[in-house]
Amino acid sequence: MTGRFISVSNIVKPYSIWKKHVLAFVVITTTPLIAQANPTGFGTFTRDTNTIAGSIASGTYRTAANATGKFKVTAGPSNGYNGSSVTVGGNGVEIKSDANTTTDKDKFTYTITITPDDITSLHTIKIGQTSYTTGGNSEIARQTLSFTRNTQINLPVQATVRENPDVGYFFGAMGDYFMGKKLAGNSFSSNNTLSRPQLRVDSSSGGNNDLYYYSLTALNGTGNSSSFTPTTNANGQVSFASGQKRGTLPPTPTFTNILKETSTNPNNQNTYAALNTNTIIPNNSSYVSYGIENSKSNYVIAVRNAESVTLTYEGIMKGNSAIEADVVGETYNEWISFGVESEPYYYIFSGIVFNDNGGITSVEADASNANIASGVYSNKPDYFNGEFNNASESGIGGSTVKIVNNCDNPTITYATQTVETSGSAIGKYQIKIPITNLNGQGNVCLLEERSDTTYPIRTTNNKKTITLENAKYNYTNNDFGRVIAQNAALVLEKEQAANDCKTTDITTLTYSKDPLSSSETGSGTNVRPGQCIAYKITATNRANIDINNFVMRDVLQKKGDNKAMVTSKLANPSYQASDYATDSVAIGDNGTVKTVSLILDPRTERSFYFNTKYGTTQSNTANTP
Numbered sequence: 001m002t003g004r005f006i007s008v009s010n011i012v013k014p015y016s017i018w019k020k021h022v023l024a025f026v027v028i029t030t031t032p033l034i035a036q037a038n039p040t041g042f043g044t045f046t047r048d049t050n051t052i053a054g055s056i057a058s059g060t061y062r063t064a065a066n067a068t069g070k071f072k073v074t075a076g077p078s079n080g081y082n083g084s085s086v087t088v089g090g091n092g093v094e095i096k097s098d099a100n101t102t103t104d105k106d107k108f109t110y111t112i113t114i115t116p117d118d119i120t121s122l123h124t125i126k127i128g129q130t131s132y133t134t135g136g137n138s139e140i141a142r143q144t145l146s147f148t149r150n151t152q153i154n155l156p157v158q159a160t161v162r163e164n165p166d167v168g169y170f171f172g173a174m175g176d177y178f179m180g181k182k183l184a185g186n187s188f189s190s191n192n193t194l195s196r197p198q199l200r201v202d203s204s205s206g207g208n209n210d211l212y213y214y215s216l217t218a219l220n221g222t223g224n225s226s227s228f229t230p231t232t233n234a235n236g237q238v239s240f241a242s243g244q245k246r247g248t249l250p251p252t253p254t255f256t257n258i259l260k261e262t263s264t265n266p267n268n269q270n271t272y273a274a275l276n277t278n279t280i281i282p283n284n285s286s287y288v289s290y291g292i293e294n295s296k297s298n299y300v301i302a303v304r305n306a307e308s309v310t311l312t313y314e315g316i317m318k319g320n321s322a323i324e325a326d327v328v329g330e331t332y333n334e335w336i337s338f339g340v341e342s343e344p345y346y347y348i349f350s351g352i353v354f355n356d357n358g359g360i361t362s363v364e365a366d367a368s369n370a371n372i373a374s375g376v377y378s379n380k381p382d383y384f385n386g387e388f389n390n391a392s393e394s395g396i397g398g399s400t401v402k403i404v405n406n407c408d409n410p411t412i413t414y415a416t417q418t419v420e421t422s423g424s425a426i427g428k429y430q431i432k433i434p435i436t437n438l439n440g441q442g443n444v445c446l447l448e449e450r451s452d453t454t455y456p457i458r459t460t461n462n463k464k465t466i467t468l469e470n471a472k473y474n475y476t477n478n479d480f481g482r483v484i485a486q487n488a489a490l491v492l493e494k495e496q497a498a499n500d501c502k503t504t505d506i507t508t509l510t511y512s513k514d515p516l517s518s519s520e521t522g523s524g525t526n527v528r529p530g531q532c533i534a535y536k537i538t539a540t541n542r543a544n545i546d547i548n549n550f551v552m553r554d555v556l557q558k559k560g561d562n563k564a565m566v567t568s569k570l571a572n573p574s575y576q577a578s579d580y581a582t583d584s585v586a587i588g589d590n591g592t593v594k595t596v597s598l599i600l601d602p603r604t605e606r607s608f609y610f611n612t613k614y615g616t617t618q619s620n621t622a623n624t625p
Contacts, residue, residue, distance in 0.1 A: 038298045039128045039163065042092025042339020045071065056110075057086040057093060067118040067342035076109030076310070080330065084108075091131040092339030097313075101322070104330035106315040112338040113308040119152050120473035122345035125306045126162070129198075129289070129297035131337035137170045137293040139331040140211050140317040142202060144286040150307040153345060154432075157307075159281040162300040164274065166195040173291025175213035175247060175319065180259045187229045188259075190216040196274065198299045200288040203271035204316075211272070213319035214240075214247030230255075247319030248326050288316070294335060302341075311336060347438060349466065349475045350430040353399040353419050353448060356459040356481035358383025358544075359392035365486035370493055370540040372603055377542045384489050384543035386460045388479045395420070395427020396482065399450040403431055407445035407463040414444065435473065443467045448480040455482035457489075459545070489543035490600070492552075494535060499611070501532040504573055506609050511536045532571050534611045541600040552595045552608055556585065568612040575609040 043063045052058035058072035073093060075084065081097040088094075097108045116123045125147075129138050149157040171179050171191045181192045203209045217223075219238045221230030230238040236254045240246065250257060250265075257263045272288055281287060281301065289299070303309050313336060315329025323330065357365070358380040365376075372378055382389040399419050404410035414437060419429045438444065446464040459481035466475050495511035503509065516533065537554060541547050557564040570585050570593065579598070585591030593610050600606060 038296070039126075039131065039300050040091060041341060042126055042128070042131050042337065043341060044090045045088040045093045045339075047086075047088045056084060056095075057088065059088065061114070061340050063121075063123070063340055063342040065121065065342045065344070067116065067121040067123065069114050069116040069118070069123065069340065071112060071114050071340070073338070074111045074113070076111065076312070078108045080104065080106030080315070081108055081334075087132050089132065092126070092128075092337050094130055094132045094335060094337040096133065097334045097336075099332040101330070101332070104315075104320070104323075104327035106329050106331045106334070107313065108334070109310065109312040110336060110338075111308055111310040114150075114306075114340055116150065116152065116342075118342065118474075120344060120346045120348050121342040122153055122155065122305055123150060124341050124343070125303045125309045126339040126341060127301040127303070127309065127311060128299060128337045128339070129292065130294040130335040131339065133335060134295040136333060136335070137173050137291055138289065138297065138334060139173050139291050139315050139329075141289055141329070141331075141334070142204065142286050142314045142316050143289055144284070144312040144314070145281055145301070145303075146284050146310040146312075147303050147306045148308045150305050153305055155305045155345075157283075157303065157305045159283070159301060159303040159306075161199060161275050161277050161279045161281065162302040164197045164199045164277055164299050167198055167292050167296045167298060169194045169196060170291050170293045170296075172321070173213075175317070175321075176216045177212040177214060177250065177258075177260050178290075180216050182255065182259055182262055183227065185229070186232075186255055187223070187227055188216050188255075189226055189228065196290070198290050198292050198297060199275040199301075200272040200290060201275055202286040202288050203273070204286070209271040210250070211317045212248050212250050213317050213321065214249055215321070218244040218246035245324040246321060291317075309338070344435055344471075344473050346432045347435055347468070347473050347475070348430060348432050349403060349444075349446060349478055350428070351401075351446075351476070351478035351480065352388055352395045352429070353397075353401070353427045353450075353480045353482065354388045354393050355396045355455065356382075356384050356386065356388075356483050357393060357487050358385070358389070360487060362484055362486065365484060367486045367488055368491060368493075370491040370538070370542070370605070372540060372542055372605070381544055384459050384481075384483060384487065384545065386481055386545050388477075388481070395425070396455055397421035397426055398452050398454065399427075399448055399480070399482075401429045401431065401480075402447040402449070403433065404445045404447060405441065407447075407465050410445060410447070414438070438468065441468060446478050450482075454484065456485055457483050457487070459483060459489075459543070489541055489545075490547060490550075491540045491542060493538045493540070494554075495538075497534045497536070499532045499534055501571060501611075501613060503534075503611075506534040506573055506575055506611050507536075509534050529566075529614065532611050532613050533568070534609065536607055536609050538605055538607045539600060540605040541602060544602045546602060547600040550595075550598045550600050551581075552593075554593045554610075556590050556593065556612055558590055566614060568614055571611045571613040573611060575611075579608060 043061045045061045047059040052072050055072040055074045061071050062068050080100050080103045082100040084095050084097045086095050147157055176190045179192050181189045216228050218240050219230040220241045223229050238253050257265050315331045318328050320327045320330045382392045402416045403414045405412040414433055415431045417429045417431050419427050444466050448462045495513050497509035497511045556568045559567045569590050570587050579595050581594045581596045584594040
């Protein structure tokens with residue numbers, strides 16, 4: 001409300017409806033519209049240029065903790081108001097319902113709906129009287145609260161009285177029923193200074209618990225506004241003086257009962273008790289707000305984890321300063337403000353288990369295709385690169401992702417989730433863990449596992465250590481890549497060349513993938529007993545990432561093993577000794593040819609050579625078959 005007419009003399013003349021309009025207009029024009037007022041911390045709201053259809057305001061918000069989201073405000077049924085105006089800025093969204101003074105039983109309904117962007121935070125919708133306007137005041141009203149839950153966070157929605165401090169009552173809104181004082185004898189004074197909590201328990205059920213507005217100076221009697229002695233009838237009750245009906249009197253208006261504070265009527269005296277802070281307000285229930293100047297109102301109702309809040313505001317005080325009639329809940333302008341605050345609640349870890357094939361289909365895939373210059377495996381930068389490329393790759397089902405306390409020695413499993421198995425979200429996972437569950441942890445570990453063999457080859461590590469950073473709660477793009485066996489990164493090709501064991505450079509021999517044959521007579525170019533076979537093994541890295549710790553092993557044949565008919569021994573000449581491990585088979589021995597641990601760069605190939613002597617028997621003499 002903008003203001004109430006307050007009489008300053010005993011002579012009060014009737015006010016017409018037309019004059020009431022004039023009075024209301026004058027007060028509105030002198031009200032400062034934009035100024036910071038209590039309460040604070042309602043968040044920064046920015047209004048859309050084009051308001052969402054069906055709403056009176058829409059836009060975005062940012063909380064003091066920098067969580068963001070979208071909002072819209074819709075208007076419900078209204079009585080006794082001529083529309084509304086909306087103010088947004090650095091302290092929430094404030095709605096002013098504009099007065100319509102031709103009717104009483106004023107009522108309005110507004111709903112605020114929020115859509116948080118930050119799914120790690122728990123968002124709370126706050127309700128206050130005003131958050132910008134400092135002029136004017138609110139009337140006594142019943143406020144009915146309804147709300148819905150934000151399903152992004154698995155917590156119930158709950159409305160709580162956050163703040164309800166003692167504040168100075170406003171005489172123009174409260175009337176002498178609250179602010180009058182009984183002096184000695186039959187003398188009263190009005191407009192006393194009282195500070196009380198603004199929010200009250202709704203005592204609307206049973207008994208006579210109406211709230212009244214009236215002016216003591218309009219009663220039958222003499223005196224002035226600071227000290228007034230009314231006259232009574234035979235029953236000891238007072239009444240309004242002729243032509244000075246300034247409101248509505250409570251029942252049996254004796255000297256005792258005329259003021260709420262001194263009333264002996266329990267319904268008058270004990271109703272509308274103060275709402276204590278931390279009191280929970282059930283869904284679809286109501287409370288009462290007493291009339292307070294906007295500049296002094298500090299109450300806050302906080303609805304935690306709400307998606308929407310609907311507030312119905314209904315004027316309930318009987319009597320009015322400007323109308324000589326038994327009006328109910330007739331108000332002037334009325335305000336309500338909404339805000340949003342946030343608190344960190346979840347750590348969220350998300351990503352996708354994907355087929356790192358770079359667009360190479362299972363039909364095209366070939367485990368033996370070492371051609372990286374042309375064909376299927378050429379010019380495929382997304383293939384086997386350890387990164388999810390949305391344009392050419394898709395997720396795969398069948399995996400689970402765990403969050404544990406340590407990658408090397410996990411002892412606590414915080415959560416396990418099976419990745420999505422179908423649809424556009426296939427392979428994706430999103431694990432939410434309440435922040436309190438990870439208190440004291442500096443880092444956690446994500447583990448990807450699967451039990452089937454459809455994608456046996458990893459293109460990324462299956463373990464990811466996540467360092468928990470200060471004020472960071474959303475850890476995205478923790479992706480795990482796999483491919484089918486036919487899309488393996490490494491291709492090994494083995495070729496051989498027969499020689500007479502006298503060559504000094506085995507790299508100059510002519511190698512072939514075709515199998516060699518033996519000749520007992522010694523004729524032809526193929527190998528025969530006593531000659532050598534040189535081998536060339538080419539390792540091709542088809543991937544777009546390094547192959548680390550590459551070790552090539554080749555076991556020389558030994559008579560009797562795997563149906564081998566003869567035994568081969570490593571023979572001279574040797575090739576690039578630095579490539580071979582110290583425990584690789586020695587010249588003249590049968591065993592395993594083994595390289596040192598090497599790195600194969602992306603999209604490259606590397607060849608390894610060694611010579612063997614081919615014989616019919618196993619000999620203990622070096623270089624002798």
